[in-house]
Amino acid sequence: MEEELRLLQIDNPTPAQIATSLDEIEEENKKRHLSVVLIGHVDAGKSTVGGQILFLTGQVDDRTIQKYEKEAKEKSRESWYMAYIMDTNEEERAKGKTVEVGRAAFETEKTRFTILDSPGHKSYVPNMISAASQADVGVLVISAREGEFEAGYKRGGQTREHTQLAKTFGVSKLIVVINKMDDPTVNWSQQRYEEIKKEMRGFLKRSGYNVSKDIQVLPISGLLGTNMKTRMDRGVCSWWEGPSLFEALDAVEVPPPDPSGPFRMPISGKYKDMGTVVMGKVESGTVTEGDSLLVMPNNTPVKVLAVYCGEKKVRRAGPAENLAIRLSGIDDTDIFFGFVLSSVANPIGAVTEFVAQLKIHELPDKFVFSAGYKAILHIHSIVEECEIAELMHQIDMETKQPIPKKVYSVNNGALVICRIQVNNLICIEKFEDIRQLGRFSLRTKDKTVAIGIVIGLPLHQ
Incomplete structure (x- = not known):
């Protein structure tokens, strides 16, 4: 990490040289900056896509790639070598799965990007949440390989959960890349592309995305780098007339902060x-x-x-x-x-309870959601045990108005206003004030049971 944050290398710099160098860097930083999180089911190819991006932007040389190819071949994992760029520790390379959040950066002519490569395995969803909470744009990686899309998309698959969590944590723009289109079971099939696209657009719409404005779907090969930095040759895929991944990323519009x-x-x-x-x-x-x-x-x-x-x-x-x-x-x-x-002038408050609007997503079998329910709260980079102190109102899903009767428990799909308590002081904001510090999820037993927003904080905070 010290290497990543090294100071400017200037031999015996004068104050004027330092000031000039900092001014040049600030000029470069006038490019807009976007954080991009790679999400999706385990084995969809997220780390391979991330590694290929770094290779295509010249941040990894051919000699290093040859070394990774040799290392992957020795492990009988020839197709994993691009993932080694993002998956740097031995556990990740041995198991072929991302555990920690990989982080890297690249630039195009218009934009500076930070890539956050999140884990796809359900055991590491908290790490994925950490990455999503820091992102502006999502790249949802889906495998087109026969059976792999279906495995990720079925109930319990991470394609669904990652998508819904990304939306919860403020990732409002999503580029869906249908990866592994070069696989022999797919062979750049337009029929397979359209089948997955249709299924995903319906699901994304139900998850709250505006599919006409906020979603783009494109075919790629992460392993070969096809349709990533530049548009693919029509000889590879005759039916595709859309943009490359880099073009799609550069064209994403997010409100300026x-x-x-x-x-x-x-x-x-x-x-x-x-x-x-x-x-x-x-x-x-x-x-x-x-x-x-x-x-x-x-x-x-x-x-x-x-x-x-x-x-x-x-x-x-x-x-x-x-x-x-x-x-x-x-x-x-x-x-x-x-x-x-x-x-200092306007410090963030620290609280042990808050009022939230919650949508119940998927309760564990035989559980009901009521006062006393315990879960793990994920809000920005906070992971904290919490308890539902009080169900205040249930919201009518059609009128969006409180139902005028006492509520004791609710089931999947319910919308409620409740009071949530934690044991330790946490720093959060109301959603209407700073959205990224007011969105959260509740998880128990490796499942996302509810998603919500902070709507009230104690006056004494």
């Missing part, structure tokens, strides 16, 4: 390097080198020593940027994931 709000950066990583370094995505406001901030909820004053966008040191950075910030005034052992780096 407001840099004038109170500073908020949920902390999703930390380490020690000439001070304490915290990592996360800025959800509101702007940070400048030299700023005084607070680490919440422990209300610790800190000073910003340095700000990094990827490997580049910058003077200031605004919302939607994935940053590493070096701080003084706090030790890394006093920081936990889910803490929030916050402005």
